[in-house]
Amino acid sequence: MKEQRVFSLYKKFVIPCYKQYPLVIARGKGVKVWDIKGKKYLDFFPGWAVSGLGHCPPKVMAAIRKQSQIILHIPNNYYNQLQGELAKKLSMISFGGKCFFCNSGAEANEAAIKLARLYGKNENQHEIISMENSFHGRSLATLTLTGQKKVKKGFSPLPGGFKIVPFNDIKSIQNAITKKTVAIFLELIQGEGGINVAKKDYLLSLRKLCDQKKILLIFDEVQTGMGRTGEFFCYQNFGILPDIITLAKTLGGGFPIGALIAKNKIADLMGPGTHASTFGGSPLACSAALAVIETIEKEHLLENVKRMGEYLRKKLEDLKKKYSFIKEIRGLGLMLGLELKISGQGIVEKALKNGLLINCTQEKILRIMPPLTVSKKEIDTAIAILDKSIRNEIF
Numbered sequence: 001m002k003e004q005r006v007f008s009l010y011k012k013f014v015i016p017c018y019k020q021y022p023l024v025i026a027r028g029k030g031v032k033v034w035d036i037k038g039k040k041y042l043d044f045f046p047g048w049a050v051s052g053l054g055h056c057p058p059k060v061m062a063a064i065r066k067q068s069q070i071i072l073h074i075p076n077n078y079y080n081q082l083q084g085e086l087a088k089k090l091s092m093i094s095f096g097g098k099c100f101f102c103n104s105g106a107e108a109n110e111a112a113i114k115l116a117r118l119y120g121k122n123e124n125q126h127e128i129i130s131m132e133n134s135f136h137g138r139s140l141a142t143l144t145l146t147g148q149k150k151v152k153k154g155f156s157p158l159p160g161g162f163k164i165v166p167f168n169d170i171k172s173i174q175n176a177i178t179k180k181t182v183a184i185f186l187e188l189i190q191g192e193g194g195i196n197v198a199k200k201d202y203l204l205s206l207r208k209l210c211d212q213k214k215i216l217l218i219f220d221e222v223q224t225g226m227g228r229t230g231e232f233f234c235y236q237n238f239g240i241l242p243d244i245i246t247l248a249k250t251l252g253g254g255f256p257i258g259a260l261i262a263k264n265k266i267a268d269l270m271g272p273g274t275h276a277s278t279f280g281g282s283p284l285a286c287s288a289a290l291a292v293i294e295t296i297e298k299e300h301l302l303e304n305v306k307r308m309g310e311y312l313r314k315k316l317e318d319l320k321k322k323y324s325f326i327k328e329i330r331g332l333g334l335m336l337g338l339e340l341k342i343s344g345q346g347i348v349e350k351a352l353k354n355g356l357l358i359n360c361t362q363e364k365i366l367r368i369m370p371p372l373t374v375s376k377k378e379i380d381t382a383i384a385i386l387d388k389s390i391r392n393e394i395f
């Protein structure tokens, strides 16, 4: 099919809710994708970290192929051994506890909101505090939880019971907590918000505060989870324990799956009939997620993230020395951002033309999140293209 044909199909038949680049992706392998005309690109932003192990990760492809010959779907009113195995594995690599499975990040956060409300002592204790510049999804509850005006515009009336405070500011939280508060909800590194990293002493204070007030600490690890920061979960970099975490994106290695992990006592509040997801934890999705975890462990990808994260960061620091309009490099592991003094959109477009896919968020922050499998050579190539794209853009 010709590129123009795809554009015209979209124009006529697809609801235009996405801002799109004129690129039709046809296939992918590892850190590379090819467009419909056969041109190759290095993908340093694979689907907001969905393809976190690169495109077509062999073990995940094999698991899906195998499971698809056995059974695709098992309804949740019967037992499915793969869901049990995946729950055990996630519990073991995190803080213990139990899992609920769904199909996306928003759905995982929606489940966390409902679980927090069940945890409230009475109807009055239901309020959840979240952060400015956060992003938690596009369902009505999760966009209300999200600390960005632009995602809420046009969707009033929004559900009640949410309060938003500045990020990394313990005083505002102390002031915001009332008898109504039931949970504090945050990303440890704000992804859409511009790679803003939580401070360790802030998190330690939050944990203490939650223990004192007997309220829940919930981390949205949809983007930071599954190895992105050099640990399976980002909270493991900080030496604190949450009560609930939510996952999606890399969890299925490209196959849709979301999950919530909660400490046992909290998890058991969700008794039969309180929550459900028809497709949640299907054998196909669970086989993919199990293969993702196995790949991360067997191929020592957490080590690779630490080493390549450091290497990429150093290369980006070199670019910063070269271009005075690069203000700051920040992030953790392979979740890195370059804050610019100028708009980043032009650079992203030049990079695309030059064969490198990256992202720009909050207008001035370039976001770079290559697959956990990325090599030094691929980083060198990407940096050369980025350098060239910056030169194309400013001169």
Ligand SMILES: *Cc1c(COP(=O)(O)O)cnc(C)c1O
Pocket (backbone or CB within 6 Å): 048, 103, 104, 105, 106, 107, 109, 135, 136, 137, 138, 187, 191, 192, 220, 221, 222, 223, 224, 248, 249
């Ligand atoms: C992407 C994302 C979500 C939403 O996930 P969907 O699968 O699009 O619903 C929620 N939280 C964070 C931190 C995300 O990055």
